[in-house]
Amino acid sequence: MSTTMCASCTFFKAHAANTAKTLKGADLCRFNPPVSQPEAGAHVLWPAVKSDDWCGHFEKDIEAA
Template identity: 55%
Template sequence: MSNEQAACTDCAFFEDHGTERQRTDDGGLCRFNPPVSQPDANEHGLWPVVATTDWCGHFSAERRPV
């Protein structure tokens, strides 16, 4: 697949909704890597927020069964 065809919205690791704290209008969460920790030890880690048209080297169009 070429980079022109890859997009986060079509990736197996993309989640198109997030918590209220991470909500975006045109994006979602990348679930490839674990959540990023926050400076305050009492805060929860956050998943990276990506736009639906973004893409990266981890792109995988193959959806895995749940």
């Protein structure tokens, strides 16, 4: 596994509750802000990613001492 994949990024957030058919197994990227939906009262959506995806915003996740 490469160290530049989403799963090792500080902006990666595992999202086990996501069961939507089109996003099944998808996690969340917290680098970009969530996107609002056109319907009034709809929830906002964070960008969906897979743990083995990667992008140019990668920042290595470091554990607190």
